[in-house]
Amino acid sequence: MAPTTAKLENDEELRRLKDVNIDEAPARRQVRDSFKDIQLNLDHILFKTPEDGIKTKESYEVNSRGVEIFSKSWLPEASKPRALVCFCHGYGDTCTFFFEGIARRLALSGYGVFAMDYPGFGLSEGLHGYIPSFDLLVEDVIEHYSNIKENPEFSSLPSFLFGQSMGGAVSLKIHFKQPNAWTGAVLVAPMCKIADDLVPPPVVKHILIGLANVLPKHKLVPQKDLAEAAFRDLRKRKMTPYNIICYSGKPRLRTAVEMLRATQDIEQQLQKVSLPILILHGEADTMTDPSVSRELYKKAKSLDKKIVLYKDAYHSLLEGETDEMIIRVLSDIISWLDDHIALQAD
Numbered sequence: 001m002a003p004t005t006a007k008l009e010n011d012e013e014l015r016r017l018k019d020v021n022i023d024e025a026p027a028r029r030q031v032r033d034s035f036k037d038i039q040l041n042l043d044h045i046l047f048k049t050p051e052d053g054i055k056t057k058e059s060y061e062v063n064s065r066g067v068e069i070f071s072k073s074w075l076p077e078a079s080k081p082r083a084l085v086c087f088c089h090g091y092g093d094t095c096t097f098f099f100e101g102i103a104r105r106l107a108l109s110g111y112g113v114f115a116m117d118y119p120g121f122g123l124s125e126g127l128h129g130y131i132p133s134f135d136l137l138v139e140d141v142i143e144h145y146s147n148i149k150e151n152p153e154f155s156s157l158p159s160f161l162f163g164q165s166m167g168g169a170v171s172l173k174i175h176f177k178q179p180n181a182w183t184g185a186v187l188v189a190p191m192c193k194i195a196d197d198l199v200p201p202p203v204v205k206h207i208l209i210g211l212a213n214v215l216p217k218h219k220l221v222p223q224k225d226l227a228e229a230a231f232r233d234l235r236k237r238k239m240t241p242y243n244i245i246c247y248s249g250k251p252r253l254r255t256a257v258e259m260l261r262a263t264q265d266i267e268q269q270l271q272k273v274s275l276p277i278l279i280l281h282g283e284a285d286t287m288t289d290p291s292v293s294r295e296l297y298k299k300a301k302s303l304d305k306k307i308v309l310y311k312d313a314y315h316s317l318l319e320g321e322t323d324e325m326i327i328r329v330l331s332d333i334i335s336w337l338d339d340h341i342a343l344q345a346d
Contacts, residue, residue, distance in 0.1 A: 013035065013038065017031050025068070025123060035242075036096070039242050039243075044098075053076065053108060057072065057073045060123075063140055065140065069125070070117045070123035070124045072116075073112065073114050074103040079110065083111055083344075084154055085112070085113045085337070086162065087163075088162065088163040088171050089167050090166045091165060095117055096245070097243045098318070106337075116144050127252075129249060129255060130216075130217055131254065132258070134173070134258040135173075138174060141170055145159075158183035160182065160183055160186060161174060167191075169266055175273065175275055176269060183275075184275055184340050187280070189287070191259070192296055193288070193289045208257065216253055216254035217252050218252065219252055229286050230287060232314040233322055236320050236321075267292065270299040276305065278332075279293050281307070281310070282321075283311050284313060284314055285313070286314075294309075306336065310325065310328075318330065
């Protein structure tokens with residue numbers, strides 16, 4: 001089939017699937033199954049990483065709260081993993097699109113990579129984009145990754161958190177609850193504070209907090225175009241609609257309030273961060289505040305901490321930048337992990 005014809009058919013299928021109501025998990029799973037081959041064949045550098053030499057596994061398991069959680073793993077085929085990398089995805093996102101390419105890179109470097117979709121996101125059960133409690137979400141993630149780390153196959157390995165955007169907030173909350181459980185954390189554009197221009201004025205904020213108690217699932221919070229704010233590379237920005245199970249509607253009221261409270265809580269506890277951390281942030285990020293990443297670096301009591309700020313880069317450092325920048329960020333992450341594996345071995 002000619003590339004132009006294939007693109008037209010892909011666009012038509014995308015338009016058709018965009019009209020499907022994916023508020024609940026069964027519809028999201030059906031949409032993803034019918035579109036995943038198209039997604040993973042997009043002309044994006046992340047999807048050009050070969051799958052050869054990697055064992056992947058997808059699972060659905062009901063957790064202790066009775067919520068069915070989707071998870072995926074990528075393991076080196078020929079050897080035991082050198083360490084575990086446990087991924088915490090960003091707001092609205094899933095571990096089944098762009099992260100596939102990131103996970104492959106890590107697995108080919110010898111790491112066992114584990115990821116899950118939070119309740120209400122991606123392929124996990126729950127109302128799409130709805131976070132009734134940030135703390136419960138964090139507990140769900142702790143439970144899932146604790147089960148993996150307790151597996152005799154992996155229990156002796158170093159383990160790292162890898163948090164992107166809101167996943168950075170999840171990772172830090174996990175660390176506060178488990179201060180000695182992790183070898184280190186990689187935080188990419190961490191949501192330690194929501195950028196000021198994304199937060200409504202104080203009067204509006206108080207009204208929204210009140211409304212969230214009455215209409216928690218309603219979508220009343222205004223929001224600017226996230227793809228435009230997150231993706232600097234225009235060609236890659238055009239690929240964002242292909243992330244069809246990403247939550248792209250206006251934030252639900254309770255979700256917005258929970259994220260705001262979580263970031264305010266984290267901002268007050270930056271000095272409690274004690275594990276080895278690598279913080280990566282684009283200097284032109286308008287979604288999560290790079291100045292708070294600087295503050296995190298400065299206040300964290302970790303003896304082993306590093307921050308890398310990328311000039312002119314936007315929020316989506318690993319998905320929405322030039323190929324050269326994406327390769328650079330991935331290399332920085334893998335080098336840092338390699339160094340910390342070596343430290344563990346000494």
